[in-house]
Amino acid sequence: MQHFSSDNGDGTYRNPVLHADWSDPDAIRVGADHYMTASSFHRVPGLPILHSRDLVNWTIIGHALARLEPEADFRTPQRGGGVWAPALRHHAGRFWIVYPDPDRGLFVTSAEDPGPDGGRELVWTRPHLLKGGKGLIDPCPLWDDDGTAYLVHGWAKSRAGINNRLTVHRMNADATALLDGGTVxxxxxxxxxxxxxxxPKFYKRDGWYWIFAPAGGVADGWQSAFRSRSPFGPYEGRIVLAQGGTDVNGPHQGAWTTTEDGADWFLHFQDKGPYGRVVHLQPMRWDEDGWPEIGDKGTPVAMHAKPSGDGPVCAPDTADDFATGIGPQWSWQANPEPEWADVDAGLRLACVPGDGDLRHAPNLLGQRLPAERFAAYTELRLEGGPGARAGLAVVGDTFAWIGLERNEDGADLVLRVFDGDKEAELAREPAGDAAHLGVDVDAGGACRFLTGATPRRVGPVFTATEGRWVGATLGLFASTSDSQGSALFGAVRVAEGRSGDYEC
Incomplete structure (x- = not known):
């Protein structure tokens, strides 16, 4: 069982609409369908594509990047690098994503359709470098009414030495080249x-050019809107969404979109530490002076009437029986090798040589923590000689895992924790070749690791931490220190709530 929808079932929804790390969301509507993408950083595949009919109930339909380039660089995890905040647009019958790699530049990919359809795998174009350079981030295109195109982007001080400014370029119509040096x-x-x-996100409405842009930092920032009669400015601005007296810290960086009935909505993130940047949905209206008013007079709403739309109650997949392959909720920490995984009556992971640091293990197969409180279970059989190990992990800047480790006398169930300075073994007991594994996650990222067909707790509580610009990862891994081997994982079962609330 899994249930992560924020749809209350009575015509209302609650925030966040996605309590998972869909960071820096951007969304558009095409006909009756809404599409969203998000930052994916070092995760592979990258640039997830989500679909909804009502902005509340979302599913994952694929990814725009099968692998990250350059291939050689992304054979190992580039934590904090990779794909930063993208922009998604629909123009001239195509879907366009412009995204930044802060160490390389701004890239463009496009497709006629955003994801698989009727069993046919639809292909996004190979990324094209639109502007090279370090520290170029957060690009967004705008195609004007007369066909003229523009691009706005920001700057990362960690790479460029400057930030806190937005640059606008002229761009050619097919997004293959910028036509000038840019204007602040x-x-x-x-x-x-x-x-x-x-x-920044670039829009045009009633003759005004709009740049919606956050400021103030990830954890404590706010959302501003700027308008001008020219895409190059001068712009006047206002803060249009801030925390106020709510418990939603730093509500900002997202997408203005509309429903078929013409209603305006704003999707944004909130940084929640180990859960990453979760997604909220705010109603939006225009005041008498033509400025956007988001949420409840500029502060986030906790609950609201749903937008129009006829979609089913649903949520991104989390559980997986691997019957038809590895589901789209999973990603690797680097470009995968074909021998790492196979679907064989479950998920078989090869034991890949490694030093035990799961933060830098390219073959960690993970997914976002799907809710504030949830439990996940699987079964594991470990095959291989001494030094082989495999398990279920929660990985951020610190990590913990429960699993099996082979030694000269057999296999033991172990629980290990890395606290940022050193790794400690907190539990070890004889187990044989197979084990039931689980983790029960409570508010604040408190993790209780479990074993047994009837789950019992192993070791103390581990508090998950965020990673480098991402939330913690729920992961599966298999590795070895000095021998070959493999690990067969059964179905991963995930459900909202705590393990004591239901049977798994």
Missing amino acids: AIDGDVLPGYRTLEG
Whole structure:
């Protein structure tokens, strides 16, 4: 069983609509269908594509990047690098994603359709470098009414040495080249109280050019909107969404979109530590002066009437029986090798040589923590000689795992924790070749690891931590120190709530 929808079933929804790390969301509507993409950083495949009919109930339909380039660089996890905040648009009958790699530049990929359809795997174009350079982030295109195209982007101080400013370029119509050197359209350094102005999204409405952009930082920032009669400015701006008296810290960086009936909505993230950047949905209206008003007079709503749309109650997949392959909820920490995984009456992972540091293990197969409280279970059989190990892990800047480890006398069930400085073995007991494994995650990322067909707790509570710009990962792995082997995982069962609330 799994149930992660925020649909209350009575015509209302609750926030967040996605309590998982769909960071820096951007969304559009094409006909009756809404599509979303998000930052994927070092995860492979990258650029997830989600679909909804009502902005509340979402499913994963695929990814725009099968692998990250350059191939050689992404054979090992590039934590904190990879794919940062993308922009998704529909123009001239195609879907377009412009995304940044902060160490390489701004890239474009496009497709006629956003994901698999009727069993046919649809292909996004190979990424094209639109603008090279370090520290270029958060690009967003705009195709004007007369066919003229523009691109806005921000800057990362960690790579470029500058930030807090937004640059606008002219762009050719097919998004293959920029046509000028760029103009600083909005300089946050001259705006009182502004810092870390970034994440721009470009729009046009009633003759006004709009740049929606967050500022103030991931955990404590706010959302601003800027308007001008020219894409290059000058722009006037206002803060249009902030925490106020709510418990939603840093509500910002997202997408303005509309439903078929013309209603306006805004999707944004909230940083929740080990859960990553979870996604909220806010109603949006325009005041008498033509400025957007988001949420409840500029503060986030906890619950609201649903947008129009006829979609079913659903949520991104989390559980997986691997009957038809590895589901789209899973990703690797680097470009995978074909021998790492096979679907064979479950999921078979090859034991890949490694030093035991799961933060840097390219073959960790993981997914986002799907809810504030949930439990996940699987069964494991370990095959291989001494040094082979495999298990179920929660990985951020720290990590913990429960699983099997082979030694000269057989296999033991072990629980190991890395606290950021050193690894400690917190439990070990004889187990044989197979074991039931589980983890029960409570509010704040409190993890209780479990074993047994009737789950029992093993070891103390481990508190999950975020990774490098991402939330913690629920992962499966198989590795070895000095021998070959493999690990066969059964179906992964995931359900909302705690393990004591239901049977698995």
